[in-house]
Amino acid sequence: MIRFRLLLIIGLLTRFSTSALAQVPYVAGPDTLRIRSLERGPHWVVSVAPLSFFDLENTFTVGVERLLAGRHSLLAEVGYGPRALNIWRPGRVNESGGKETWRGRAEWRIYLGSGSHMKRPPHTRVVAVRPMGRYVAFDLFYKQVNSFETGTMGRACEDGTCQYYQQFRSPVRKSVWAGHVKLGHQRFLDVSPDSRLLIDVYIGLGLRQRTISHDEESLPDDAGQRWVSSGGFNNGLDYLFTPNVSTGFRIGYAF
Template sequence: MKRIVFFLLVALAGSISVIAQDMYQYTPTRAPQYPDSLNRQPILKFAPLALFDPDNTLQVGIEIPLPDPRFSVQQEAGYGHSAFNVYPFQREEYPNRETWRFRTQLRMYYRMNESGAGYFAAEYLFKKNSIQQLKSVGMDCASPGQCAYFQTRNVSLGRFVNAFHLKAGWQYYLAPRMNLDVYFGLGMRNLTVRTLGQENEQLRNNSNSLWFGTDQPGRYGPIGSFTFGFHLGWVLGKL
C-alpha cells in the first residue's frame, strides 16, 4: 500500500511539474485550434461512474469559463437513492438511504491543442447520506453508556463527508460538441456521523465496519484519499 501511494504521489508531482513548465511558456498566441470547445463555452457534464459508487448518485455538472481562458469553475451536484443502487447487498442493508454529493472545482488549463486540453484542479467535495435504521437506543441513561435498558427503535442517521483533492486531467475531443474528461487526484477526507432524535451516547454500537463505512456516531479521519474517473461533456453555445 505504501508503494502504491508513493508512486501516485510521484505521478501527481510529475503532472504539476509539466503544468508549471507549460504555464511559463504560455502566451496568447498559443491558442488551440478549437479554443471555444473547451475553455470559452460552458460545458454540461455527466459522471457515469457515480451510478456505480456504493453511495450511488445521478451526478451532473457544468463547467463555466472565467475571463482568463486558461481558468474555469466546475460545479457538480448529484442525488441518489438505494432503490436504484446497482449492488443488491446495498439495497438490502440500506433500503431507505438517500445520498447527496456536491463537488466544487477550480481548473487551470496548461496545454491546449486540436486533440484536447490538459488541466490541473483544486476540488472540494461534500457528501451526505441520510439513513433510516433500526438500532438499540438506551433509555433512562444516567450517564453516557450507563442506561437502565435498551429499546430497538427507528433511528435517523446522517453521514457527512468533507474532502479536498488536487487533480490532474485531460479533456479529449470526441465530436465538435462532445468531449471526454479523464482525471485522477490525491487529497484528504474525513467523516462525521450524527443522529437525530436522541443523544449519540444512547446508541449501542453494533457496527463492525471500518471507520469509512461505519454508522456509529462520531468523527473519523482525516485520512488520505484517492479519486479517479471521467465525465462526458456537451459544449453549449456557438462554436
C-alpha cells in the first residue's frame, strides 16, 4: 500500500511539473535570434566606393542595394564632392572661385549563382546569401560638375577689333551620361563566422557622353572673344561621345 501511494504521488508531481513547464512561454535568446537572422539572409546592402574619393573630380559616394527575390537586385548610388574635398587641385579650385561634383548611378543586377545558401570555409555554419556571388549588371551613370571659369574677354568689338579687354568670371557646368554592361563578384569578408561585411569588385564596358555648358547669359551682349585662364575644363570640345571603361570596388554591410 505504501509503495502504491509513493508511486501515485510521484506520478502526480511529474504531471504537475510537466503542465507548469508547458505554460511558461519560450523566449529566444540573443544567440538564437542572431542565427535565425543569418539563416533568413540579408535584404539590404549599404556600401561605400573608396576609389571615387581619389578621382580627379572626387566625391564621397554611398550606395544602397535592395536584394530581391530570386537572383535579382537593384542598386542606387549617390555621391557629392565640395571644393574642400578635392585633394588634387586645391590651388586651381581656389582660383576659379568654387567647384562641386555630384554623381549618381542606378543599376540592375542578375546574380549567376543559385542564390540560396552557401557554407563559408573553414566554418560549417550555413548562411543564407540571397543573392550573392558573381553577377551581370546594367547601369546608368550621371555626373555633374559645377564650377566657374575666369579669364579675359574683349568688349565693344566691331569688325574684329575690340575697344578694350575686361576680366570675367562665369559659371560653367560639365554633364556626363554613361551606360555600362558589367561583370562583378560580391562576397562576404571572412573576418568572423557571422560577418556581414562585403566586398564588391566589378569591371564594365559602355558608352560615355560629355557636355560642357557655358552660362552665356552672365556675359555682356557686346562681349567678344574670350581667353579662359582657369576654372574651365581642359578639353576644348564642348561635346564628346566616347567608349568608356568602368571599374572599381565597394565595401558594404548586409542586413
